[in-house]
Amino acid sequence: MPLRRLALAAAPALLLAAPAAAAPLPLPPGPEAGDHLTVTVTDGGRLDGRHELYCHPARGTVRDPKGACAQLDEQTRWDRDLFAPVPPGSNCTMLYGGPERAHVSGTWAGRPVDTVFSRANGCEIARWNKFSRLLGDPARPSGK
Secondary structure, eight states, X not given: OOXXXXXXXXXXXXXXXXXXXXXXXXXXXXXXXXXXXEEEEESOGGGOEEEEEETTTTEESSSOHHHHHHHHHHHOOTTSOTTOOOOTTOOOOOOOOOSOEEEEEEEETTEEEEEEEEOSSHHHHHHHHHTHHHHOOTTSTTOO
């Protein structure tokens, strides 16, 4: 039997004798596995302090962990950076919202977070309000 015919005849036997392919690798943990944020609020009076937030399941030392996780989940889009700063050159009202500042760091939806919030103008106030459950609401006595 010519070598070529022998190789073609042996190919099916080799496939059957080959060990089963390794099982596919497990998927990496979902984004919720790393959802942890550290929030430090300064110059906010009763809001001041360092707080932790873990989601999925919601827990931590922010005032309303379940509400904060829900607010973040509702706004999360895979094609946008949820924590992006106000774009440079934005037209913002010259409305001062107060001296409050916040630094948020950690991981959300599998992405690193390291951002600063303020209430220095209309755009920054609107950005703060998007995260009011996480940062607190200076206008409300309870901070929620």
